[in-house]
Amino acid sequence: MNNSFINCFSAEWIKKRRSFSSWLVLAGGLFVPVVSTIIFLVYPKQLMAIHNSGHFWEGLFQKSWQLMAIMLLPMGIVLAVSLITQLEFKNNTWKQLHASPVSFSNIYFSKLLVLILMLLQLFVLFNAGIWISAWIPSLLISEIPLPMYTINFGYILRENASYFLCSLPMVAIQYLISLQFKNFLVPVGAGLALTIGGLIALTWKYIYMIPSSYTALYFLQSKDNIAPAHDLQTWSLGYFLFFSLLGYWLYISRKVKG
Amino acid sequence: MYCVETRELSHGFAGHPAVLNSINMQVPTGSIYGFLGPNGAGKTTTLRLLLGLISKQQGEIMLFNKTLKGNRIEILKQTGTMIESPSLYGHLTATENLLLYQKLFQCQRSRIKEVLDTVGLSNTGNKKAGEFSLGMKQRLSLAVALLHNPSLLILDEPTNGLDPNGIIEIRDLLKKLNETLAVSIIISSHLLSEIEKLVTHVGIISKGSMVFQGTLESLVNKQQQNASLVVDTSNLQLSAELARQFVPAATTGNGKLIMPIPAKETIAAINHAFVKAGIDVYEMSTNKKDLESIFMELIK
Numbered sequence: 001m002n003n004s005f006i007n008c009f010s011a012e013w014i015k016k017r018r019s020f021s022s023w024l025v026l027a028g029g030l031f032v033p034v035v036s037t038i039i040f041l042v043y044p045k046q047l048m049a050i051h052n053s054g055h056f057w058e059g060l061f062q063k064s065w066q067l068m069a070i071m072l073l074p075m076g077i078v079l080a081v082s083l084i085t086q087l088e089f090k091n092n093t094w095k096q097l098h099a100s101p102v103s104f105s106n107i108y109f110s111k112l113l114v115l116i117l118m119l120l121q122l123f124v125l126f127n128a129g130i131w132i133s134a135w136i137p138s139l140l141i142s143e144i145p146l147p148m149y150t151i152n153f154g155y156i157l158r159e160n161a162s163y164f165l166c167s168l169p170m171v172a173i174q175y176l177i178s179l180q181f182k183n184f185l186v187p188v189g190a191g192l193a194l195t196i197g198g199l200i201a202l203t204w205k206y207i208y209m210i211p212s213s214y215t216a217l218y219f220l221q222s223k224d225n226i227a228p229a230h231d232l233q234t235w236s237l238g239y240f241l242f243f244s245l246l247g248y249w250l251y252i253s254r255k256v257k258g
Numbered sequence: 259m260y261c262v263e264t265r266e267l268s269h270g271f272a273g274h275p276a277v278l279n280s281i282n283m284q285v286p287t288g289s290i291y292g293f294l295g296p297n298g299a300g301k302t303t304t305l306r307l308l309l310g311l312i313s314k315q316q317g318e319i320m321l322f323n324k325t326l327k328g329n330r331i332e333i334l335k336q337t338g339t340m341i342e343s344p345s346l347y348g349h350l351t352a353t354e355n356l357l358l359y360q361k362l363f364q365c366q367r368s369r370i371k372e373v374l375d376t377v378g379l380s381n382t383g384n385k386k387a388g389e390f391s392l393g394m395k396q397r398l399s400l401a402v403a404l405l406h407n408p409s410l411l412i413l414d415e416p417t418n419g420l421d422p423n424g425i426i427e428i429r430d431l432l433k434k435l436n437e438t439l440a441v442s443i444i445i446s447s448h449l450l451s452e453i454e455k456l457v458t459h460v461g462i463i464s465k466g467s468m469v470f471q472g473t474l475e476s477l478v479n480k481q482q483q484n485a486s487l488v489v490d491t492s493n494l495q496l497s498a499e500l501a502r503q504f505v506p507a508a509t510t511g512n513g514k515l516i517m518p519i520p521a522k523e524t525i526a527a528i529n530h531a532f533v534k535a536g537i538d539v540y541e542m543s544t545n546k547k548d549l550e551s552i553f554m555e556l557i558k
Contacts, residue, residue, distance in 0.1 A: 003364070011358040018349050087347065096345035096402065099309045100362040101334035255313040258306070258341070 008102050009110040016114060021083035028076040029122045032068050033129025036060075040137035044144050047137055056134075056149045061156060062223055064130045069163060069219035070199065074212060076122070077170045078191030081115055085178035085187075095258025104252050112244060115171050123160055159222065166218045166232055169211035169239035170194075176247030208232065211239045260320070261287040261410050261442045262308060267317035269303055277303045279466045280317070285444055285459070290436050292457035292474075293446040296557055300466045301446040302342055305414050308444075309339055321410070335363070338403030338411045343418075344395035345402075348388025352379050352398050355387055356405060363406035373401040376431065392419030400428065404435075411435070411443045417452060429456050450553040464557035477549060485546040487525065489515040492538035500531045519544055 016022045040047040050059040088094045097107060134147040173194065178187040198213030202220070207213055208230040221228050262285035270276040278300045285291040295301050306312045308319060310326050319326045321333045346355050356370045374380040377397040382390070387398060396419050403411055411432075417425045433456060435441040447453045450460075460477050462470040470477065490513075491497040497515050501508040504524050508517035520528075525542070532539050 007361040007364055011361040014350070014354060014358040014361070015347055017354065087349075091345065091347050092343055093345040093347060095306070095309075095311055095341050096339070096359075096399075097362075098311055099334060099337075099339040099341065100359065101331045101364075102362050103331060256311070258311040 004102060005106045005110060008106040009113055012110045012114045015087055016084065016118070019083065019087060021080045021087075021118070024076065024080045024083065025118050025122045026125065028072060028080070029125025030129045031072065032064050032126065033133040035067075036064055036130075036133040037136050040133065040144075041140065044137060044141050047134070047144055051145055051147075056147055057151050058155060060130060060134055060147075061159065064126075064133070065159075065163070065219055066223075068126065069215040071195075071216075073122075073163070073167060073215050074170055074195040074198070075192065077119070077167060078174055078188060078195060080118060081171060081174040082178045082184060082187040082191065084111065084115060084118075085175065086184050089182045089184070098257040104257075105248070108248050108251050112172075112175060115175060116168070119164065119167055119171060123164060127156065127160065162218055162222075162233060163215055165236045165240075166214035167236075169214060169236050169243060172240045172243035172247060173211065176243050176250065179247060179251055208235060211236065259287045260284050261322055262291075262444065263318075263320040264304075264308070265318040265320075267304070267307065267314070267319065269300075269307060269312065269315050277466050278307075281463070281466075281468050282471075283461055283468065284471065285442060285461075287442055288436070288440050289459045290432065290443045290445065290457045291459045291461060292450075292453040293444055293461050293463065294448070294450055294453070294553065295446075295463035296448050299448075299463045299557070301448075301463055302414055304463070305341060305412055305444070305446060308412060309334070309337070309341070311341070335406070336409045338406065338408035340399045340403045340412070340416055341414045344392075344399040346387040346390075346395055346398055349386055351384055351386055352382045352390075352401070355398060356401060359402050359405055365406040369405055369407070373404050376404065377401045378427070393421060393424050396420055397424075397428075400431075407439075409441060411441055411445075413443065413445045415446055415448070417447075425452070429453075432456060450550055454549055462553060462556050469556045477552065481546065481549055481552050484552065485519050485544055487517050487519045488541070488543050488545050489517075489528075489539065490541040491515060491532060492540070493535075496535060497532055497537050500535060500537075501528055503531070504528050516545075 050056055050063065053059045088097060098104070138144045138146045174187065174191050177190050181187055194212040198210045199216060201207050201210055202213060202216060207217060214232050214236055218232055220226070262283060264281050264283040267278055267281040267283070268276060269278040281300075281304060283304065293301055293304070303312065307314055308321065308326070310330050314326070322336060324333060326333060347358070350358070352374060353370060356373065360367055360370055371380065377400050379394060379397055379401065382394070387395065390398065396416060400413070400416060403413065417428055420428060432443055432445070436443055445453055445457065454474065457474055459473055460470065461468060489497065489501070494510055494513060494515065498508060498510050501515055501517060504527060505517045505520050508515060510516065529539060529542065
């Protein structure tokens with residue numbers, strides 16, 4: 001990584017300070033754990049059932065990922081990615097950015113790296129939130145035992161890595177669309193249509209070709225312990241590379257840059 | 259020696275008539291070049307082309323004797339810009355806005371405080387740029403342009419939104435930068451009066467064509483050439499005949515005698531001849547066109 005890219009990345013990282021997208025990462029990462037905590041406080045039996053399953057952390061992890069993988073994560077990606085690129089359109093800053101002595105490649109890929117790191121932040125927050133959602137009810141309600149089980153870090157890391165990979169195509173697609181349109185509603189509308197379309201088509205035999213469904217699809221496979229017919233991670237990586245490079249080509253080919 | 263030079267630069271947007279027709283812009287190094295023209299004349303398009311914000315269609319663009327293509331980053335390292343309305347991140351403070359450009363320009367961090375002091379925004383604290391007045395935003399945009407000590411400043415209507423005091427301050431600042439640090443400046447405006455006290459050179463663009471380019475002096479000379487002496491007398495015909503003995507180009511119009519301004523001794527001699535011939539002289543005045551009216555004539 002050259003110095004210019006690092007500086008460009010640092011500048012992009014500063015831009016997200018106090019931005020709505022960074023609040024969205026915080027809210028998105030903690031939403032499900034907070035809701036789970038409230039549910040466990042109101043209905044302690046639900047947490048007790050997970051305690052009694054014999055695989056506490058795996059069970060809680062699966063339960064937490066349910067809503068996240070199917071709906072919240074793809075929608076969060078759509079919103080957060082659109083908001084990050086919208087910063088330039090809304091503030092009329094493309095022209096100043098493009099008149100700065102940095103290559104267009106550095107601008108494009110540093111923004112993409114910021115998006116990927118934000119996704120990583122969301123995953124860290126989400127996992128920390130899952131852990132906290134197990135402890136708070138146990139500490140507040142005496143009938144619930146403390147979750148003193150060994151955490152299967154190998155399983156947690158593997159699952160997180162799979163969900164992370166399955167999220168990447170949506171990041172690249174949304175980034176590509178968001179860079180093309182000044183009107184915020186266009187990329188958001190397109191992203192939501194892709195997400196909902198993916199959910200509607202979940203039972204379709206060629207669903208593995210629709211990248212917006214990958215996190216949901218992975219969750220269903222993982223939950224039912226079904227051996228996947230297609231390697232979603234490989235497809236994800238392929239789609240991610242394809243759309244990232246296509247987005248890059250469209251970005252540098254733009255005749256008007258501000 | 260020119261720091262900016264274009265040759266036969268033409269540009270048009272699809273489905274519209276050409277915005278620029280064969281622009282040959284020459285900005286001498288160390289000058290303050292006023293780029294003038296009415297709204298929609300093509301000023302901003304020219305400046306955006308200079309910075310590579312729009313792909314060039316025809317012609318050649320040279321900055322610091324290098325073509326923009328292939329030398330973009332090297333050229334932009336020496337160029338500070340402010341194009342049209344302020345480009346600032348509204349959710350960040352003035353310092354944060356400058357901090358991110360400091361990263362992009364790879365200049366000293368101490369420059370942030372220096373430029374904030376220069377533009378008078380050092381006391382804005384945690385106030386976000388989105389909460390600034392238009393004048394403050396213009397100043398901050400100027401601070402961004404100055405951050406990396408550029409040797410060329412390209413400023414598109416930088417005094418928009420500034421109060422009269424602010425305009426004078428910015429004008430003084432630009433003059434100082436030009437005189438002390440030899441910074442070349444291109445400053446666009448649609449008002450000659452706004453920049454005539456600042457610029458050394460002028461380029462006037464109208465309907466996509468350069469209609470005048472040269473030093474401010476040469477524009478002032480144009481003003482002198484267009485001046486005339488107007489005389490109102492009791493006998494127009496006789497006074498015209500007498501005046502032609504001194505100034506052959508003397509004519510009549512609107513019931514008055516009109517001639518190019520002669521030497522002051524000639525004016526006295528003409529007046530003496532009129533009195534000797536029994537002609538009453540009611541008025542003798544010069545009709546000088548000011549720079550603004552010459553500018554208006556050029557852009558018609």
